[in-house]
Amino acid sequence: MADRKAPGALQVEKTPACEAMVIGAHPDDDDFAAGGTSALWAKQGKKVVWVVMTDGAEGSEIPDLVDTDLMLTREQEQRMACETLGVQAVEFLRYPDGHLTNSEAARKSLVRLIRKYRPRVVVTHDPSQHIFAPDPDEKPGDTAYLNHPDHRATGNIVLDAIFPAVGNPRSYRELLAEGLLPYQVHELYLFFSDRVNTYIDISEVIELKARGLQCHATQFEPDTNMLDMIKSWAEGTAREAKEKKGLEMHYAEAFRRIKLYVPEEEKESKE
Numbered sequence: 001m002a003d004r005k006a007p008g009a010l011q012v013e014k015t016p017a018c019e020a021m022v023i024g025a026h027p028d029d030d031d032f033a034a035g036g037t038s039a040l041w042a043k044q045g046k047k048v049v050w051v052v053m054t055d056g057a058e059g060s061e062i063p064d065l066v067d068t069d070l071m072l073t074r075e076q077e078q079r080m081a082c083e084t085l086g087v088q089a090v091e092f093l094r095y096p097d098g099h100l101t102n103s104e105a106a107r108k109s110l111v112r113l114i115r116k117y118r119p120r121v122v123v124t125h126d127p128s129q130h131i132f133a134p135d136p137d138e139k140p141g142d143t144a145y146l147n148h149p150d151h152r153a154t155g156n157i158v159l160d161a162i163f164p165a166v167g168n169p170r171s172y173r174e175l176l177a178e179g180l181l182p183y184q185v186h187e188l189y190l191f192f193s194d195r196v197n198t199y200i201d202i203s204e205v206i207e208l209k210a211r212g213l214q215c216h217a218t219q220f221e222p223d224t225n226m227l228d229m230i231k232s233w234a235e236g237t238a239r240e241a242k243e244k245k246g247l248e249m250h251y252a253e254a255f256r257r258i259k260l261y262v263p264e265e266e267k268e269s270k271e
């Protein structure tokens, strides 16, 4: 570890400026994975920011649609969803949908955003999750889901941005001139993970979560019963919370929670 007291050493900022930044690959990923948790935190007066990595231009069955039209429509849907949930800001990075890679440019754009908003928690896709597949002998009628490459890329970009670049005074030094100082993220919450250890009770905001998802009109059949669909998923997650942790919840969202930094005062209060 480098000498933090060396002459000219720049201190790493550890005080958050907002509660959470949720970073998803496509418009509607943040909603499905963390719409309830975001609405709950917003209701508690905490500032939540969302980021969408791609332009969402492959999110349709119609080859003839103009990319920019679909992109702008989906961004508008995402803004409406954020307003519904109480999410205070949303940033669109507009990388081409379906082609996101863990590039220098993508990492730098996230370093910029994380330093700008200084979230206590960063919430994103679990990059280690590649295949969701039932045992074909146990469930012969079910099919697998291959996790979208943009989801895996997003998780990798976020993790690689957080460590080491966001908190390293010598990474992306040109950002210092923009006032974007190195910052230490406190926690990571990974969603769509098979190593879940944290359940958030979203019972009081389940209707809001469904209403947020309904804003993504280009993504669902008009007669989709969003509330029923969301309730049945969130009920399944709540059952898991009961089985694994003995928690009593009606509706839940699940995350793999990873602590990266514990403030001194929190360490002391636990002793």
Ligand SMILES: [Zn+2]
Pocket: 025, 026, 029, 148, 151
């Ligand atoms: Zn997605």
